[in-house]
Amino acid sequence: MSTEKIIKVNHVTRVEGHGNIHIKIRDGMVEECQWQVVEAPRFFEAMLRGRKWYELAHITSRICGICSIGHTITSLKATEAAMGVALSEQTEKFRRLLIHAENLQSHILHLGYLVLPDLLRVPSIIPLASTHKDEVLLVVRLHRLANEMSDLVGGRTTHPQRPVVGGFTKWPTTEELETLRQRLADSVPDVEAVASLIKSLAGELPQFIRETEYIGLTSADEYALYDGDIASTDGGTWPVDNYKEITNEYLVPHSTAKFTRHKRDSYMVGALARLNLNYDQLTPKAKQVAETFGLRPINCNPFMNNIAQLVEVAHSIEDSIRLIDDLLKNGIKDEKPSVSIRAGRGSAAVEVPRGILFHEYEYNKDGECVWANCVIPTNQNHANIQKDLEALVPEIKDRPQEEIELTAEMLVRAYDPCISCSTHCIFL
């Protein structure tokens, strides 16, 4: 008698955007195994054509609600590169702070609201509000802190207003920064509590290893998020301007998002990639968290991306405190941005929560955009999700159907995909 397991998860839940998992196993053979991206494309490159230099960050911020800060800052950097705009040290420090705020917000949202329900085998965080009230309030408290940090530095939680080409429109006061510093320092026990909660459930994370190329920014000076060169765990570094040599986009029929490949069939970006590339530059507390979970470079278990995010939560809190101390020591100056509009082309990269993000623009002499290209982290991960599924499903094919389905969903969720982002952009 033939046995058949057909798994069709249409619109995977607890991820940003629309993706499907289709798996077919007949008589112990995997016949189909596909990650499909079915999101409606939005065509941002076309939307940007003809728009003014000061509008591009505002528009591209709308590529993604969760990583709107990352898109804003990458966009500003690309415009600044195209027009040769110089930035003050204060601006660069506040941008780093803002990136930490978004990393915290996004990672906590992912770990607390999207992944935790899998580890506790419930459909969402809602039932946990009664069964695990303290844990839920802990997650909410950290999420609120991260969002209020974004409000304070960026002027709004989502789609920030203060960061503009050349600087900021408004700065936090010394008093506000001192309060934020105190709140960040006070949040350390909350992060430790989340870490031990996840540690107690980490046995639920599948042990799955597939050798993978990891790509992200790297810098001699810091754990690279705001700036750096492109690096690969297979060796080599490249200036950001050469990003197309890395991303090599291509189309597949079952997806509205483009896929990418570098040295192998696919590569991975995101927290695990950053940790694999730049582990030594993490703060001491972050390394402690990594050690608790036995997470060391190079780790090739995609499910450990969840833990790498947790490590980065600790890192972002500690590094933000250091940045605030620096800013307070120098005093906050009321600097105004200064920009001379000129024609030019510029590219930029920032490490956003889900991985390395590229924007590249060309402007005419009136500061109107004539060409644009954005390469989104989740785009770069789609091919790797597919390759992971192809390796994972045969390993678990004999398990009950529901377990195969949950494990496949957990794999997709581990990447924290931002699918609506990934179908918006990309130029051929």
Next chain:
Amino acid sequence: MDKPRVAFFDFASCEGCQLQVINLEEDLLQVVGAVEVVSFREAMKGHSDDYDIAFVEGSITRHSDEERLEGIRRCAKVLVALGSCAALGGINCLKNFHDQEYVKKLVYGDKALLYETYPARPLKAVVPVDFEIPGCPINRNEFAMVVKAFLLGKKPEIPNFPVCVECKMAENICVFEKGMTCMGPVTRAGCGACCVTEGSFCWGCRGLVDDPNADSQRDVLATHGLSVQDVLGKFRLYTGFSEVAK
């Protein structure tokens, strides 16, 4: 009274408006205590077609979207457009000002035929909409106010006066006085003039008030040095679907 059954859906959008619902933080726990959330793909597994109120984010950009939205309309007693993409068409309509075949070729090259898209539109261009919460993103307190009104059986009120009113109340210096231009005089309030307060200007994300004095706004923008093309650009950023921007 049974708790109202609530569902969230999205079309072409950044999902930033649903994120604002999650960003209610502790208040979200109160909201989910007062209603029964039966579908919220971004935050929960599982789905039911049995719901009273549907909150729908995003613009309609494909024929297949229309079928899905019509299905939601059939199930929902009340359909609420969540955010500017759903209520106005929003930023997605920027692509409408280019030839759609050109738009597809620009992004997907010679594979353009494989990808379906048509000019972006708000929900109300496809099905009747009962209520709209504008904003890019929505103001989460306004969302909470709307839910509260529904629970009390009242009709929620969204302001029908321009952002300038709230901007004065926030004691901001007028953007025009600072040498920039602003959509505040014709844009629907309800945001507390947040962008001007943060040192920027009003981009017009909440759409136009009913009966905006668009001609006067065009004149003011022109007086402040904007070309006809620039003025159109200002109107098209969020309200490209409306007649005023054509």
